[in-house]
Amino acid sequence: MKFFAPLLLIAVPVLAKTEQVAEDLSRCSNDVAPYTVNEPLLPDPFLFTKGGRARNEREWRCRRREISSLVTQLELGVKPEGNYNATLAVHVFDFGEKHDQSISFNAKIRYPTTGKAPYPAIIALGGTSLPELPGVATILFPNDEIAQQYGAKSRGIGKFYDLYGKDATAGAMMAWAWGVSRLIDALEDTPAAKIDLDRIGLTGCSRNGKGAFVAGAFDDRIVLTIPQEAGTGGGGCWRIADAIYSTGGNVQTASELVQENVWVGKVFENFTSAVTTLPFDHHSLAALMAPRGLFVIENDIDWLAPASTLGCMKAASKVWDAMWESDSFGYSMMGLHNHCSFPDSQKADLTAFVDKFLHRKRVDTSGMFFSSANSTAGFTFKEEDWIKWSVPEFRLVD
Numbered sequence: 001m002k003f004f005a006p007l008l009l010i011a012v013p014v015l016a017k018t019e020q021v022a023e024d025l026s027r028c029s030n031d032v033a034p035y036t037v038n039e040p041l042l043p044d045p046f047l048f049t050k051g052g053r054a055r056n057e058r059e060w061r062c063r064r065r066e067i068s069s070l071v072t073q074l075e076l077g078v079k080p081e082g083n084y085n086a087t088l089a090v091h092v093f094d095f096g097e098k099h100d101q102s103i104s105f106n107a108k109i110r111y112p113t114t115g116k117a118p119y120p121a122i123i124a125l126g127g128t129s130l131p132e133l134p135g136v137a138t139i140l141f142p143n144d145e146i147a148q149q150y151g152a153k154s155r156g157i158g159k160f161y162d163l164y165g166k167d168a169t170a171g172a173m174m175a176w177a178w179g180v181s182r183l184i185d186a187l188e189d190t191p192a193a194k195i196d197l198d199r200i201g202l203t204g205c206s207r208n209g210k211g212a213f214v215a216g217a218f219d220d221r222i223v224l225t226i227p228q229e230a231g232t233g234g235g236g237c238w239r240i241a242d243a244i245y246s247t248g249g250n251v252q253t254a255s256e257l258v259q260e261n262v263w264v265g266k267v268f269e270n271f272t273s274a275v276t277t278l279p280f281d282h283h284s285l286a287a288l289m290a291p292r293g294l295f296v297i298e299n300d301i302d303w304l305a306p307a308s309t310l311g312c313m314k315a316a317s318k319v320w321d322a323m324w325e326s327d328s329f330g331y332s333m334m335g336l337h338n339h340c341s342f343p344d345s346q347k348a349d350l351t352a353f354v355d356k357f358l359h360r361k362r363v364d365t366s367g368m369f370f371s372s373a374n375s376t377a378g379f380t381f382k383e384e385d386w387i388k389w390s391v392p393e394f395r396l397v398d
């Protein structure tokens with residue numbers, strides 16, 4: 001007689017990744033009520049509103065939701081959700097409770113002359129100032145049509161506001177973020193567009209770089225965000241910009257930014273003379289992109305507050321470090337060239353990021369923090385002056 005070794009079956013519920021994420025999020029506390037702090041240094045991005053720090057990816061998902069909710073409520077305004085029907089050219093219908101209107105916009109796609117379909121693509125807010133990216137399609141997102149940015153008087157003007165009303169809380173950047181998401185919906189619904197949905201990047205320069213930073217933070221389908229020379233309002237931190245200004249620096253600050261244009265929500269005016277009361281700064285906003293690809297390109301023009309983007313992004317990079325994904329974050333600073341004119345010296349770094357995320361090549365993007373450091377700039381960031389929190393190592397703690 002033969003004996004069979006009993007097979008011990010242990011039933012372990014296996015959830016697909018998306019189900020796992022949904023399940024994790026259901027355990028998070030609900031939307032946080034906005035609150036203020038008194039924190040002159042860069043706030044701990046891992047610290048929960050109710051205390052305790054995110055120690056692993058599961059907890060980070062909840063903390064990330066808090067950051068996104070706070071940034072929405074205190075700085076950028078609400079990015080609407082709704083039942084959309086989007087096709088290319090993008091027609092957006094919102095069938096939500098209050099809205100039964102629709103808007104449409106055209107997004108032009110320029111296909112590459114090399115490579116094969118489905119193509120990776122880079123969505124360009126208002127155009128691109130990057131050099132040609134071989135094998136990558138460029139999709140032009142007409143951000144000014146969605147929300148105008150012609151000075152303080154343009155608040156509430158554009159197709160986003162035709163749909164959601166002039167009093168929608170979203171500033172222009174959040175309105176663009178909404179439009180970029182609808183564009184991606186349309187790409188999903190239009191296989192004939194021949195775009196690989198798993199290889200979508202996003203860029204923009206200057207004011208549109210600020211927009212790219214925000215749109216990248218609020219749509220997880222974007223695998224690589226490349227904000228170029230955005231300065232304050234993008235990869236710069238409000239607190240550091242104010243500190244530079246207070247010692248005589250010619251930098252864009254929160255107070256200037258809200259007077260100049262309508263990029264942020266009106267609510268942010270409450271904070272421009274008290275940025276140290278914000279429970280986040282733009283390192284936390286950047287962290288919403290982790291561990292996706294983020295390659296921040298900067299210039300050493302005073303107004304862009306290079307010491308602020310350097311410090312702010314150094315702080316942000318620590319969230320990628322916590323995830324053991326440091327190589328997916330890059331910050332490249334190169335001076336002595338005109339605003340938004342991409343210098344050859346940054347090309348190797350850019351190519352590495354594009355190859356890794358849009359061409360899925362095995363390339364080395366390690367050590368990309370401040371990799372193109374420009375010695376003429378002469379600014380530094382003293383970490384100990386701004387960052388008092390430690391970096392948890394997510395993989396090691398359950």
Ligand code: MCU
Nearest residue numbers: 205206207208229230231252260
């Ligand atoms: C970063 O670029 C902006 C800057 O923040 C604004 O203050 C300035 O008016 O416009 C810049 C820009 O968008 O240049 C094209």
